[in-house]
Structures are given as structure tokens and as C-alpha cells.
Amino acid sequence: MPLLALAGISKRFGAHQALNEVSLAVEPGEVVAIIGRSGSGKSTLLRVINGLEEPDSGTIEFDGRIQEPTPRQKRALRREIGIVFQSYNLFPHLSVERNITLGPTVAKGMTLPAARELAGRVLRMVDLEDKIAAYPQQLSGGQQQRVAIARALAMEPRLLLFDEITAALDPELIGEVVRVLDRLAQGGTTMVLVTHEMRFARRSADTIVFMHQGRVWEKGPPAKLFGAPRTPELGSFIEAILSVDPAANQRTGDRIVLPGEHLGRDGLVPGSRQDR
Ligand SMILES: Nc1ncnc2c1ncn2[C@@H]1O[C@H](COP(=O)(O)OP(=O)(O)OP(=O)(O)O)[C@@H](O)[C@H]1O
Ligand SMILES: [Mg+2]
Numbered sequence: 001m002p003l004l005a006l007a008g009i010s011k012r013f014g015a016h017q018a019l020n021e022v023s024l025a026v027e028p029g030e031v032v033a034i035i036g037r038s039g040s041g042k043s044t045l046l047r048v049i050n051g052l053e054e055p056d057s058g059t060i061e062f063d064g065r066i067q068e069p070t071p072r073q074k075r076a077l078r079r080e081i082g083i084v085f086q087s088y089n090l091f092p093h094l095s096v097e098r099n100i101t102l103g104p105t106v107a108k109g110m111t112l113p114a115a116r117e118l119a120g121r122v123l124r125m126v127d128l129e130d131k132i133a134a135y136p137q138q139l140s141g142g143q144q145q146r147v148a149i150a151r152a153l154a155m156e157p158r159l160l161l162f163d164e165i166t167a168a169l170d171p172e173l174i175g176e177v178v179r180v181l182d183r184l185a186q187g188g189t190t191m192v193l194v195t196h197e198m199r200f201a202r203r204s205a206d207t208i209v210f211m212h213q214g215r216v217w218e219k220g221p222p223a224k225l226f227g228a229p230r231t232p233e234l235g236s237f238i239e240a241i242l243s244v245d246p247a248a249n250q251r252t253g254d255r256i257v258l259p260g261e262h263l264g265r266d267g268l269v270p271g272s273r274q275d276r
Contacts, residue, residue, distance in 0.1 A: 001064055003028045003159060003190055004049065009058035011044055011214075018044045019055065020214040026159070031185045032192045033201035033222075036211035037237065042194040045211070046161045049192065050081040063158070079107060082157035086164045088148035090136040096123070096147050097132045100154045108155070115154070122150040126180050142173030146180055160184070162193040198241065202226060210234045 002025035011019040018041045026032055034042045047053035049060065051067070051074040060067040062080065067073055090099050100122060101115035110118070123129045126146035136144055145165055152160060162181070166174045178200050184191065185204040195201055201208060201222060208225045210218040212233045218225060229235040 002026055002061075003030075003063060004192075005059075005061040006049070007059045007061070009045075009048060009055045009060070011041075011048060011053065011055050017214050019048065022058070022214070022216055024209065024216060024219075026190060026192060028190055029188045030190055030207060031205045032207045032209060033205035034192065034194045034209045034211055035196075035198075035201065035237070036217075040211040041214040042211050043163050044214075046083065046163050046192065046194060049159075050083050050161060051077050052083075079155060080157055081159045081161060082152035082155055083161040083163070084145075084148050084152050084165050086168050088136075088141075088144045090144055090147060090151070092136050094135075095132070096128070096134050096136070096139075099136070099147060100151045103151065103155050118154050119150075122153040123147075125153060125183070126150045127176075140173060141169050142176045145169065145173075145177050149177075149180055149184075158190065160189055160191045162191065162195070164194050164196060166195070166197055198226075210237065212237075 004024075004026040006022055006024045009019055009022040010017070020041075022041075022045060024032075024045075034045065036042055044053060048055050051069070054069050062077060067077060090096075091102070094102070097116060097119050100119040101110075101112065104110040104115040104118060105112055119132065120129060123132055126149050128143060128146055128150065131139060131143060131147070136147070139147065149165075165181075166177050169177065174197070178197055181191075181193070181200060182204050193201075193205075203222075205222055207219060208222050209216055210225065210229075210233075212231075218229065218231055218234045225234065226238060229238055
């Protein structure tokens with residue numbers, strides 16, 4: 001049984017159809033990477049999944065239960081589905097530890113000692129146990145993003161959503177965040193990620209979803225989608241990625257570079273965001 005099943009989800013903003021009959025199932029332990037052009041509905045889809053946005057039509061089934069848009073069910077759903085954004089949204093006046101223990105103690109009624117023990121555990125998962133007493137502004141962007149991941153993990157969600165969490169990071173900081181994502185993927189965390197990190201998507205995703213004009217345009221295993229796109233839209237999306245900087249692709253081996261993508265030290269392509 002899938003952990004999450006969307007059926008016929010549509011969402012309109014004024015005259016704009018942001019999501020158009022989206023159906024998608026996510027199995028326990030599955031890693032789904034969502035790719036697509038700007039405005040194709042990727043963020044809206046994630047927001048619908050965890051109840052931040054209400055669909056106009058369609059159903060969301062989580063763990064076999066159809067979700068009703070009542071405040072109570074939404075609260076319950078948000079405890080089970082974590083989301084991490086591009087902007088980490090840490091509380092600047094609270095220590096790393098308190099940023100992490102706040103959710104479990106307030107929303108789940110965990111005792112502070114238990115939550116602190118948990119904070120240590122999730123910080124180890126993102127290699128930041130030594131920063132437990134630090135404040136956000138004392139950390140690099142990559143470290144803050146990893147704290148944000150740890151904070152989401154501390155809620156022990158059954159599904160984790162990530163919306164372009166490396167997009168705002170300096171190139172040399174992307175690698176450390178991607179490593180954490182890799183580790184979570186290998187550890188069996190169920191994840192849906194909107195990502196521009198194509199190498200990560202290829203390596204770690206079980207399924208790639210290509211969104212176009214609010215629809216799931218193509219879906220399948222990475223090798224199949226990247227190797228043999230069925231639609232001209234996906235074909236030209238991939239081509240656009242590859243044509244940004246052909247020299248870059250030679251230098252990065254199988255690395256696919258997206259327009260405006262910054263590459264980390266491992267990739268070493270002088271990227272720019274101007275064409276985003
Ligand atoms: N709250 C909103 N009000 C009005 N329009 C919105 C709202 N949220 C999204 N949209 C529109 O819906 C479409 C899909 O937006 P969405 O943010 O899901 O795209 P995206 O694929 O995440 O793009 P990007 O890659 O730029 O983040 C866009 O045309 C956007 O302008
Ligand atoms: Mg988006």
C-alpha cells in the first residue's frame with residue numbers, strides 16, 4: 001500500500017491552473033525527485049501534500065486514509081509529514097538545540113530531557129552534533145540548512161518533503177547538504193524532493209517526476225527518464241540542461257547542469273543564476 005496517494009489533484013490560482021489532475025503514489029521508503037521548469041507547479045504540489053495549500057479537487061490519501069481538510073486532520077497530517085524549504089526559517093534567537101526541541105515538546109508533548117536526547121541524535125545524522133549550543137547566525141548556510149533538516153527529522157515524520165533546499169546555497173556548501181540527503185535516502189526515509197541537483201536525482205531517486213504545465217508529464221526510474229525521454233517537453237528540458245555549458249558537462253562527467261545551477265567544489269563549474 002502506498003504511504004501517499006494523490007488522485008486527480010487540481011489547483012487553480014485565479015485563471016492560472018497550477019496543478020492539473022495530478023495523480024501520484026509514493027511507496028514507503030521511496031525517494032521521488034520532482035523536476036521541471038519554473039512555474040510548472042512543483043512547489044504547489046508539495047504544499048498540497050502537507051496541507052499548506054488546499055486543492056480544488058482530487059483526493060489525498062495518507063497511510064490509507066483519505067484526508068479531509070479539517071483543521072484537526074491538517075494538524076495531524078503536519079505531524080506526520082515534514083517539509084524543508086529553501087529558506088531554513090530557523091528561529092534566530094534560539095540555540096540550535098532549542099530550535100530542534102521546540103517542535104517535539106510543544107506539538108508532541110515530549111519531555112524536555114527526551115527532546116534534548118533526540119536533538120543530539122538528529123544532529124548526529126546531519127554531522128552537526130558539535131553545534132548544538134550555537135545560534136543560527138553563527139552557522140554557515142549549509143549548516144543552517146542541515147539544522148533545518150535535523151529539526152524536521154526530530155518530528156519523526158513518516159514522509160519528508162524538500163523544496164529546492166540547496167538552491168540558495170553557495171556552491172561549496174551544496175555538497176554537504178546533498179550528502180545528508182543521500183544518507184537519508186539510503187537509510188530508507190520516504191522523501192519527495194523538488195531538486196535541481198540532477199546528479200543526486202539520478203543517483204538516489206527511485207522515481208523521477210517531470211512536471212510540466214501543472215501536470216505529471218512523465219514519470220519513471222531515473223535511467224529511463226534521463227536516458228530515453230518520451231515527450232518532446234522532457235527532451236527539450238534535458239537538452240536545455242545539457243546545453244547550458246557543454247564544457248561544464250565534459251568536466252563534470254555525468255553531471256547534468258541546470259540553468260543557473262551553482263555547482264559545488266566537486267563539480268567546479270562557474271555557474272551563474274542570471275538565466276533563472
Ligand atoms: N499563492 C499563489 N497565488 C497565485 N499564484 C500562485 C500561487 N502559488 C503559485 N502560483 C502560481 O502557480 C504556478 C506554479 O507555481 P509553483 O510555485 O508551484 O511553481 P514551481 O514549479 O515551484 O516553480 P519554481 O521552479 O520557480 O519554484 C506559477 O505560475 C505561480 O505563479
Ligand atoms: Mg518552486
